[in-house]
Amino acid sequence: MELVIEGNALIDKEIVKCCIGVEEGKIKAIKKILKGEKHHDFGDKLILPGAIDAHVHFRDPGLTHKEDFGTGTTSCAFGGVTCALDMPNTLPPVTNILALEEKARNADMKAFVDFGLFAGVSLNCDIEALAKSAVGYKIYLATTTGDMLIDDYKALEGIFKDINETEKPVSVHCEDEALMDRTLNPDSLRKYLKSRPNICEESGIKKVLNNRGNAKAHICHVSTSEGARLIENESITSEVTPHHLFLNSNSDIGALGKVNPPLRESKDQEALWNALSQGTIDIMASDHAPHTLDEKEQFETAAPGIPGVETMVPLMLYMVKQNKFQLERLVDAACKRPGEIFHLKKGRLAPGYDADIIMVDMRSEAEIKGKNLHSKCGWTPFEGFSAIFPRFTFVRGEVVIEDWELTGERGYGKMVIGNHMGMENKE
Ligand code: DOR
Ligand code: ZN
Ligand code: ZN
DSSP states (O other): OOEEEEEEEEETTEEEEEEEEEETTEEEEEESSOOOSEEEEEEEEEEEEOEEEEEEOOOTTTOTTTOOHHHHHHHHHHTTEEEEEEOSOSSSOSOSHHHHHHHHHHHHHHOSSEEEEEEEOOTTOOHHHHTTTOSEEEEESSOOSSSOBOOOGGGHHHHHHHHHHHTOEEEEEOOOGGGSOTTOOOOSHHHHHHHSOHHHHHHHHHHHHHHOTTSEEEEOOOOSHHHHHHTTTSSOEEEEOHHHHHOOTTSSOGGGGOOSSOOOOHHHHHHHHHHHHHTSSOEEOOOBOOOOSGGGSSGGGOOOOBOOTTTHHHHHHHHHHTTSSOHHHHHIIIIIHHHHHTTOSOSSOSTTSBOOEEEEOTTOOEEOOGGGSOSTTOOOTTTTOEEOOOSEEEETTEEEEETTEEOOOTTOOOBOOOOOTTOOOOO
């Protein structure tokens, strides 16, 4: 083997002491003993698949004072995310193939880890043409950063039909604009929640359930107990963010916690933790949405969005250490299920899969500090939280993080588009 990684690996649902053999960037074999030209013996340390973050905003092109593909994917590497799927609300918006390919070229030169790009859906975009390079589609049912609102609900059914032809998944931001209270001018997290109440999400999800046809609809950032209940028995996939799990509208973080959908209440948090544990909510995704501190200064005018790609896995690993969350379910939700939903040969320690691997020393607790993170925005709403950062990160068999230091190369990260339309990944 070109490379062997040895340690206590989570293979499917069990931790086994084994060797993972890697050839040409892919996992070739998993055995008790393997010989390699390069051999990392990690002893009793934990070996897990790298995470796939199916929802990030890397702001590149057009908003690179907040983040760019270099800083965004550096954050990924430090946080154990080996592939990130980037949202289309950049400038120009990615709603046509030219913008999509331009973004791909730019990202390809800067990325430290692998990435995929979403195509944004606007009322007159060419859905079929976008399929060539997009990992999936994104629909916004509410106004937010960028300009991609689909509030003509009558058009939804046709849009889902067209997307279904491509066999790609479609992620939907579900908040019903009509039910927001525009008379309030919120100056606190509590009031912000009042202006975008839980019913907005419930109504938004219903619109997706009623119009999706056979399309592979995926509900972004479920944030309410009502939303979680609504999808409980539906064959629809969904995600939850770390900020909706760990924070609520009573958190003392002011405008840093302003985000869409808003931070909710502790009863919602509880419902989200349960739904994630049970798999009603399939995956975790950070919705990493960095804004500068200047843009977060004044609540009323602050830009909505919270960074989180670097802290998502570390926060959850600490929960695992505290016996508050199951390791198998974490790996399922952060690695395996996003791989399945977006048709990637990633997110599992199994032959044929990309050798995207992290090594974790569960003894190495750290306190999260914004100034130590690698996003351009330089802050985190999780300041002071305990976390466990991966010690090594491998992307397709190459070391990107070694002993908590960046050794990866800018431009090494490659674009993924998913093997849709029955196209099997050739091995
Ligand atoms: O708070 C948010 N910020 N919600 C979104 O849907 C978009 C995001 C952003 O891009 O800033
Ligand atoms: Zn969203
Ligand atoms: Zn988002």
